[in-house]
Amino acid sequence: MNYHSFQLAKRLVRIGNHLGAARMLIRVSKNISQFPTTKVNILTTTVAECTQAGLKQAAYQFACMLVRPEFINDVNPKFKKKVEATARKPVKVDDDPEPLSPCPFCQFSIPGTQLECPQCKNRLPFCIASGKHMILADWCHCPSCKMCANYSDLKAVLEKSPECPMCEAAVSPMAIKISDDPLADF
Numbered sequence: 001m002n003y004h005s006f007q008l009a010k011r012l013v014r015i016g017n018h019l020g021a022a023r024m025l026i027r028v029s030k031n032i033s034q035f036p037t038t039k040v041n042i043l044t045t046t047v048a049e050c051t052q053a054g055l056k057q058a059a060y061q062f063a064c065m066l067v068r069p070e071f072i073n074d075v076n077p078k079f080k081k082k083v084e085a086t087a088r089k090p091v092k093v094d095d096d097p098e099p100l101s102p103c104p105f106c107q108f109s110i111p112g113t114q115l116e117c118p119q120c121k122n123r124l125p126f127c128i129a130s131g132k133h134m135i136l137a138d139w140c141h142c143p144s145c146k147m148c149a150n151y152s153d154l155k156a157v158l159e160k161s162p163e164c165p166m167c168e169a170a171v172s173p174m175a176i177k178i179s180d181d182p183l184a185d186f
Contacts, residue, residue, distance in 0.1 A: 001115075001126070002031050006042070008131050008165060013049065015160040022046070022053035023098065023113045024131045029062055040066070040074040047083055057095045063087035104136045104186055125186070128166040129154040139182035144169035148185065151178045 009024035025046040032039050043066050050059035063086035066075060075083055098111035108119035112132040115124050124133035128142065130153035140151040145167035157165060158173040179185045 002028050002034055004128070004166070005131050006035075008129075009045075009049070011157070011161070011165055012130075015157065018049055019053040019055075020130060022049040022055050022058070025049050026055075026058055026062075027113060027131070029065075040071050043071065044075060044079050044083065047086060048079070051086065055095045056091045057093070059086055060089070060091045101133070101135050104134050127153050128164070129157040134186070136182045136186065139179040139185055140176050141179070141185065142166060142169075142171060143175050144171055149176075151176065 005024045006028045009021040009028065012018075012021035012024065025042070028035070029043055029046045032042060035042055043062050046062045047059050047066065050056070050062065063083050066072065066083050067087045072080070072084075098113060100109040101112050102108065103110055103117040103120060103122070104124060105117060105122045106120040108117055110117055110119075110133070112130075115126055115133055116122070117124060125148055126133055127150040128147045129149045132150065132153065134148055135150055138150040138152055139148065140154060141148050142154070142164045144164055147164075147166045154165075154176055155173050158171055158176070162170060162172060164171045
């Protein structure tokens with residue numbers, strides 16, 4: 001799941017969705033121990049994307065992680081000064097909260113990229129196009145691999161690059177449709 005989030009972040013950067021990419025990179029960076037050989041590159045990219053997306057508090061937190069002695073010598077010299085400058089300036093205001101959406105199990109409102117519901121304790125299925133949890137009213141699936149996605153997110157991704165984010169098969173944006181019975185698909 002974290003690997004798909006990382007791949008999805010790269011795709012979101014290519015199509016210009018820096019906020020979505022930053023949210024996926026934050027998810028990956030919180031589990032950075034799963035990527036032992038690319039820790040520094042992922043954290044550096046997270047700082048850059050969070051800065052570009054306006055998530056200054058998150059950029060500061062991950063920049064502080066990068067300036068630790070075990071990481072700082074491995075940071076690309078091209079980005080080292082920017083990372084150090086970000087880590088030197090504490091951010092006094094919190095980032096804008098992530099938009100809330102309903103849990104598909106109990107309808108409790110939770111942040112879009114959270115994949116576990118604190119109310120019903122269920123693990124939530126995630127959208128292959130955005131990495132957010134699935135929303136019943138927006139449920140669809142890839143016609144090729146049958147993986148679930150939020151219709152609005154998959155359509156937006158396919159309009160920029162007409163291939164499924166999961167199976168990489170060519171998929172026309174017109175080929176997807178909202179599920180008639182999302183509870184059955186769920």
